[in-house]
Amino acid sequence: MREAVSQNCFRSLLVGKNKVPVDVLQYADDTVFFGEASMENVRAVKVILKRFEMVSGLRINFAKSQFGAIGQPKEWCNSAAVYLNCALLQLPFCYLGIPIGVNPRRRVVWDPIISKFEAKLSKWNQRYISIAGRTTLINAILTTLPLFYMSFFRVPLAVISRISTIQRQFLCEL
Template sequence: MVERAQEANLLHGLIVGQDEVEVSHLQFADDTTFFLDDKEESWRNLFDVLDLFCTVSGMKINKGKSSLLGINFNMASLEDKAGRWGCEVGSWPMVYLGMPLGGNPKTISFWNPVLEKLEERL
């Protein structure tokens, strides 16, 4: 549904890399991460697609485990979107699936969560 919405120009992901690939979402197991531009229409359309998905599938999104994060994004706008969606505003850096995201990998402290996880398993 997200890909169809993207093909219909209803939402736009982020353009990344030298080949300028548009990335709107990534999925791992039962997690989905969305990447959107800052246009209000894209956000509104994504929320509509997600609501439609829930209606059609009978599944529910756990908004208590969901968060919105922005990069160079107006905090008031992000808080407004999170409030309308019913989730929290996250912050950078963060840990996702035990791996740090959004920090500086050149600093030693960036790798502390990874080292702690390895130590636990050893």
């Protein structure tokens, strides 16, 4: 990827006001390419993936791969997906537990976190736990659950209010 970018075979996505180039995100065996929506970039990705297969001896599972582009006509995305021999990515989708292509200001995006809160609490609700134990649970479980989401999205005030209400109710149930 570095070589493709340095030789201007692949044009990275420029992010933020400082125009920081982003071209690839990798986690475990997942790879996400970011770049300008152009057929030149699509061809470069195919070459990169084929070279990876030849060098590593591994095979790319194109049946599990997807292609998507934001702000491009569906026909263009379809033709690029066909060229890459993979499925068309549908928005919104989840990657590493984070919803991509959603509006994080909408409460429905945060419903899974609130549901997890309530599910965790219902398990502990039947037990007799001291106020110190409940405080420890809130700090250990209920505070850390939304942090992953919060590291990506600004939390709407309504969600903060709901989380605080859940925490207060849990502390007060003695």
